[in-house]
Amino acid sequence: MNKTYDVAVIGGGPAGLAAAIKTADKGLKTVVIEAMNRLGGIPIQCIHTGFGLHYFKEDLTGPEFVYRFIDKVMDRDIDLLLETYVEEIINESMMSKKIKIISPKGSWIIESKTIIYAAGARERHRYEIGIPGFNVAGVYTAGEAQAMMDLYGIMPGKKILIIGSGDVGLIMARRFVLEGAEVVGVVEILGYPSGLTRNIVQCLQDFGIPLLLRHTVTEIKANNGRVSSAIISEVDESLNPTPGTEKEVKCDTIIIAAGLRPRTKLLKKMGVLIDPRTRGPIVNDYLESISVPGVFIAGNALVINDYVDYAVEQGETAAESVHEYIENKGVLSAEWRKVIPGSNILFVVPHYVSGRKDVVLYSRVSRPLENTYFQIGGIGKKIPLIKIMPSTMLRIVLRKTELSKYIGDIVVEAVEK
Amino acid sequence: MKSYVEKRVICIICPRGCEIRVRLVDGKIISVEGYSCPMGKKYAEQEVCSPKRVLMTIVRCENGDLPVVSVKTSGPVPKDKLLEISRYLAGIKVKPPIRIGDVIIRNVLDLGVDIVATRPCMPVENKYSDQK
Amino acid sequence: MRVGIIGAGIVGLSIARWLSRYENIEVHVIDKNPDVGWGVTKANTSIIHPCHEEDPDKHPLRMRLCLEGHDLWYEWVRELDIPSRWPGEIIVAFNDEEIHVLKHYLSLAVRNKVPGVKLLDKEELLSIEPKINPSAIMGLYAPSAGSIDPIQAAIAIAENCADNNVYFHLGEKVIDVIIRDRRVVGVVTSEKVYDFDIVINAAGLYADEISRMAGINDYYIFPRRGQYILYDSTAEPKPEKIIHTTPTPKTKGVYVLKTTDDTLLIGPTAEDLSPDKKNELRTTREGINYLLRNAEKLLPRLPPRNLVIKTFAGLRPEPSTGSFIIRFHEDPWGFIDVAGIRSPGLTAAPAIGKYVVELIHKHIDLKPKNKWKRYRKGIVRIKDLGVEDRNKLITKNPSYGRIICQCRGVSEAEIIEAINRMKKIGVKEITLDGIKFRTHTMYGRCQGSFCRVLVSLIISRYVGIKPWEITFRGGNSFYGIGEVKSLFKEVIR
Numbered sequence A: 001m002n003k004t005y006d007v008a009v010i011g012g013g014p015a016g017l018a019a020a021i022k023t024a025d026k027g028l029k030t031v032v033i034e035a036m037n038r039l040g041g042i043p044i045q046c047i048h049t050g051f052g053l054h055y056f057k058e059d060l061t062g063p064e065f066v067y068r069f070i071d072k073v074m075d076r077d078i079d080l081l082l083e084t085y086v087e088e089i090i091n092e093s094m095m096s097k098k099i100k101i102i103s104p105k106g107s108w109i110i111e112s113k114t115i116i117y118a119a120g121a122r123e124r125h126r127y128e129i130g131i132p133g134f135n136v137a138g139v140y141t142a143g144e145a146q147a148m149m150d151l152y153g154i155m156p157g158k159k160i161l162i163i164g165s166g167d168v169g170l171i172m173a174r175r176f177v178l179e180g181a182e183v184v185g186v187v188e189i190l191g192y193p194s195g196l197t198r199n200i201v202q203c204l205q206d207f208g209i210p211l212l213l214r215h216t217v218t219e220i221k222a223n224n225g226r227v228s229s230a231i232i233s234e235v236d237e238s239l240n241p242t243p244g245t246e247k248e249v250k251c252d253t254i255i256i257a258a259g260l261r262p263r264t265k266l267l268k269k270m271g272v273l274i275d276p277r278t279r280g281p282i283v284n285d286y287l288e289s290i291s292v293p294g295v296f297i298a299g300n301a302l303v304i305n306d307y308v309d310y311a312v313e314q315g316e317t318a319a320e321s322v323h324e325y326i327e328n329k330g331v332l333s334a335e336w337r338k339v340i341p342g343s344n345i346l347f348v349v350p351h352y353v354s355g356r357k358d359v360v361l362y363s364r365v366s367r368p369l370e371n372t373y374f375q376i377g378g379i380g381k382k383i384p385l386i387k388i389m390p391s392t393m394l395r396i397v398l399r400k401t402e403l404s405k406y407i408g409d410i411v412v413e414a415v416e417k
Numbered sequence B: 001m002k003s004y005v006e007k008r009v010i011c012i013i014c015p016r017g018c019e020i021r022v023r024l025v026d027g028k029i030i031s032v033e034g035y036s037c038p039m040g041k042k043y044a045e046q047e048v049c050s051p052k053r054v055l056m057t058i059v060r061c062e063n064g065d066l067p068v069v070s071v072k073t074s075g076p077v078p079k080d081k082l083l084e085i086s087r088y089l090a091g092i093k094v095k096p097p098i099r100i101g102d103v104i105i106r107n108v109l110d111l112g113v114d115i116v117a118t119r120p121c122m123p124v125e126n127k128y129s130d131q132k
Numbered sequence C: 001m002r003v004g005i006i007g008a009g010i011v012g013l014s015i016a017r018w019l020s021r022y023e024n025i026e027v028h029v030i031d032k033n034p035d036v037g038w039g040v041t042k043a044n045t046s047i048i049h050p051c052h053e054e055d056p057d058k059h060p061l062r063m064r065l066c067l068e069g070h071d072l073w074y075e076w077v078r079e080l081d082i083p084s085r086w087p088g089e090i091i092v093a094f095n096d097e098e099i100h101v102l103k104h105y106l107s108l109a110v111r112n113k114v115p116g117v118k119l120l121d122k123e124e125l126l127s128i129e130p131k132i133n134p135s136a137i138m139g140l141y142a143p144s145a146g147s148i149d150p151i152q153a154a155i156a157i158a159e160n161c162a163d164n165n166v167y168f169h170l171g172e173k174v175i176d177v178i179i180r181d182r183r184v185v186g187v188v189t190s191e192k193v194y195d196f197d198i199v200i201n202a203a204g205l206y207a208d209e210i211s212r213m214a215g216i217n218d219y220y221i222f223p224r225r226g227q228y229i230l231y232d233s234t235a236e237p238k239p240e241k242i243i244h245t246t247p248t249p250k251t252k253g254v255y256v257l258k259t260t261d262d263t264l265l266i267g268p269t270a271e272d273l274s275p276d277k278k279n280e281l282r283t284t285r286e287g288i289n290y291l292l293r294n295a296e297k298l299l300p301r302l303p304p305r306n307l308v309i310k311t312f313a314g315l316r317p318e319p320s321t322g323s324f325i326i327r328f329h330e331d332p333w334g335f336i337d338v339a340g341i342r343s344p345g346l347t348a349a350p351a352i353g354k355y356v357v358e359l360i361h362k363h364i365d366l367k368p369k370n371k372w373k374r375y376r377k378g379i380v381r382i383k384d385l386g387v388e389d390r391n392k393l394i395t396k397n398p399s400y401g402r403i404i405c406q407c408r409g410v411s412e413a414e415i416i417e418a419i420n421r422m423k424k425i426g427v428k429e430i431t432l433d434g435i436k437f438r439t440h441t442m443y444g445r446c447q448g449s450f451c452r453v454l455v456s457l458i459i460s461r462y463v464g465i466k467p468w469e470i471t472f473r474g475g476n477s478f479y480g481i482g483e484v485k486s487l488f489k490e491v492i493r
């Protein structure tokens, strides 16, 4: 128990597992710490296909995808701590972090030179998105409903209303229908669906499920402790409900699929700075926190990814960074260049680049755009986009050579042609 | 008189979601436009004649570390059979150990595809013992 | 002598605790809910009032009981291990008119002999509580104000009562009071008939209905709704002191306070509803906006919206007469009303219990027990222990190290302990809410979206029911509707 690790990976989801495989392959002493009693993270409960299109060039289900990583972890000399909850991370020095953990084997402190933090995300719930009414049974987040059904065999309800038209909401709509439930509709506050068109087709249209754009649930009604109906209203330009447009929709279950938020409680506590746009940490192109050296962040804890493939990619980048970090006793000093989200850009990750290596930028636009250029100031890189929605994460590779063409801040913007 | 139909299909093969127009005369395809790759063309042709999907669902599992095991059809099945298969699987209970790729049902409902496991399930004493 | 108490709220339980000291009476507590404290007691502002807002001319009894109740809580929180904090409270004034209100309450404080109350000028105000909006011009500081966890208080008292041989009949609704020869002789519940010599009506919002069952018809109760917004513990600004706007005839103003759980509570509203609306425990857009407007006055800025972890509502049991109705009836003899216990009923509850025992003592001789158990300990929370104590516990019972609720760091052992304690006080139906109130799982940032399913599996295992048969809070509030795939088999509940 008293050895010092080169790297402690916190979170055994896709990002953490991919990172651990890579650090172990580079000969680093690696431990994976996972709160649940099994590895795999969220994809274990995502039994639909849509995983691995980029990474494996195959269309896998969540468990199939993540078991490929679990199998690799099992084959390697990686210490695994399951049912082990990280309570606090203490930054002792650049080359020493203390991790306070608790598990059925006891509560102690693990020492490691570096941290790869891949603790995933949490879901936004009913109160966070402000749905008033009765506090009763029958309101679940998409993730909870998914775990109930697809991990533990509990059917949440039979007449379902879904709030949020992101991929998660759409996929859950289909799941419910395929288990014999009736989905009365998917309510979306924005004027456009947040999910991919292919999911609108194969999850809603295939089953004749109505999609109500520019609508929101303004009240939950109840009968004997369970949801009995929802009042839905149209919303105006500023997303406020328009009085007089209320309609009552009968349902016994309301599913909140209103998006995810990076889990950052432990990071904030140790002084990691947070980007208000991503709600994840502010990082450089090593995916290292800019305020706490030696803490690298990957996966949904860094930024909410559409594809698990990106989470894995971030895990692998973090692993390479750790390798370099340990060799050099830190990330080598650099004249950091700021990445600035310009017009029509919601965010860009990472926030700083060193110019020493190729970098992958992850970004989202702030509103639906057509016929635009995604352009990167100074470098002169221009990528044409026919149609782009905020719900689609853009992944752009900037080569080291491109970066060296120009010195100064990197402004990312989406400009209409 | 000849019947003339134009059908619009959104391709679901990849996230790009191309909008493809298929023209039919007397039920026969005469043109396909708007796809960006051959997979899309094939999909659109299939979609207007007999749409097919892969089914993903779960099957109950007795005395496994989890009470359900996730499964899918080994290939696409006619869209209108999805619910029928899921209903059929309601009558099935399996026993661990089950590994990814294990065939749960061969040639389900004579559709020419199998039901295969997509998640392992290992034996455990207590059914609901997520935490042992 | 058998005494039946209708209502396991803070009032009924406080009475039970006082009565449990006597050996010649057998105490029974009946509640229609599956668990204790689920009525008015679970949703209120949780303040132990200093009693400088009670008018001794208008409501002399209420003033007396509030003052005495406040001081009894000092002892009860220690004896029963009830989470509490005692930061003091400040009424904040923003204009001259409100300064008059402060001076009025200062004069009441002097008359009621409330200790330590004083006016604060702007500078004093902002140095004692820097998180008050700087547009405030004066404050009235009452240092003796505290806040308790009201539902944990109810649970603690119930456990202590069970230790002292009080019987609980939970999940049984009283549907009639039996009277013979102008004496009360028992009650009929949805399950059974009970013989009692004395029946105490502590039914909160429904006390008028119970009185009517005993032929008493001189008052009614109407609900006055109070809505709340609860923020995560990381929300700022989070003042140390309890602060509130100036009271009006109807309410004590809107409060902003740090709870005993370190979260931030804003509320309540005050909305009068008609007497038949005793189930209107819902929040509304207007209510929430009203609270935000008031909080905006009190605080330099509002906490961020995304840190809201819950919105909820409570109903004040307002008596048509305006005052607490506490009386021992001669006709029917043995029927005691403890009705209309509106705010500051939580504060007054321990004193109400004592007062009711005094009323009984006037009619019957009460003999103290030789051995009365004064103390009760709460559930050990692994997250609050140091490494050594933790490891001692975990070595003995590894489930203390198995964290189920990640937001609040609650272990499996704590959940099992809660189940056992529920069984001890006679809870027949182990509910998710029961576990939530006792352990604070499903209470944090994620509101159970992550841990609720795990909690349901633990209950399922320990109680031997299917996870979908577990309810949130009794009735039809089932966690699931059946096993997955059951919709295909028409075995639908």
Ligand SMILES: Cc1cc2nc3c(=O)[nH]c(=O)nc-3n(C[C@H](O)[C@H](O)[C@H](O)COP(=O)(O)OP(=O)(O)OC[C@H]3O[C@@H](n4cnc5c(N)ncnc54)[C@H](O)[C@@H]3O)c2cc1C
Pocket: A010, A011, A012, A013, A014, A015, A016, A033, A034, A035, A036, A039, A040, A041, A042, A043, A046, A048, A049, A050, A051, A052, A084, A085, A086, A087, A118, A119, A120, A121, A142, A143, A146, A167, A168, A171, A263, A298, A299, A300, A301, A305, A306, A307, A308, A309, A311
């Ligand atoms: C409903 C749904 C559908 C999705 N569908 C798709 C899809 O079709 N295709 C696709 O590509 N992607 C999909 N995704 C996205 C994909 O699941 C995520 O991108 C991916 O899981 C992120 O991986 P991660 O490793 O960052 O986080 P996670 O998978 O969330 O893993 C984080 C792990 O960290 C652990 N952990 C957290 N805190 C602690 C702590 N303090 N101590 C110890 N351990 C801790 C958690 O238990 C968890 O196991 C979907 C996501 C959801 C929710």
Ligand SMILES: Cc1cc2nc3c(=O)[nH]c(=O)nc-3n(C[C@H](O)[C@H](O)[C@H](O)COP(=O)(O)OP(=O)(O)OC[C@H]3O[C@@H](n4cnc5c(N)ncnc54)[C@H](O)[C@@H]3O)c2cc1C
Pocket: C006, C007, C008, C009, C010, C011, C012, C030, C031, C032, C033, C036, C037, C038, C039, C040, C041, C042, C043, C044, C045, C046, C047, C048, C049, C172, C173, C174, C175, C202, C203, C204, C205, C206, C207, C225, C226, C227, C268, C314, C315, C316, C317, C341, C342, C343, C344, C345, C346, C347, C348
């Ligand atoms: C919004 C709000 C804010 C408040 N703020 C404060 C404050 O800050 N400080 C303070 O001191 N006080 C406050 N109060 C007042 C305080 O909460 C109440 O005075 C106190 O909780 C009343 O407790 P009770 O036991 O009388 O009622 P309850 O808790 O309602 O108990 C009555 C019980 O009787 C049961 N019952 C009813 N009918 C039947 C039946 N037929 N058969 C069986 N059982 C039955 C119910 O189920 C219930 O459990 C507030 C109240 C509200 C609503």
Ligand code: SF4
Pocket: B011, B012, B013, B014, B015, B016, B017, B018, B035, B036, B037, B038, B039, B040, B041
């Ligand atoms: S046609 Fe080709 S490119 Fe277009 S969506 Fe289909 S698979 Fe993708």
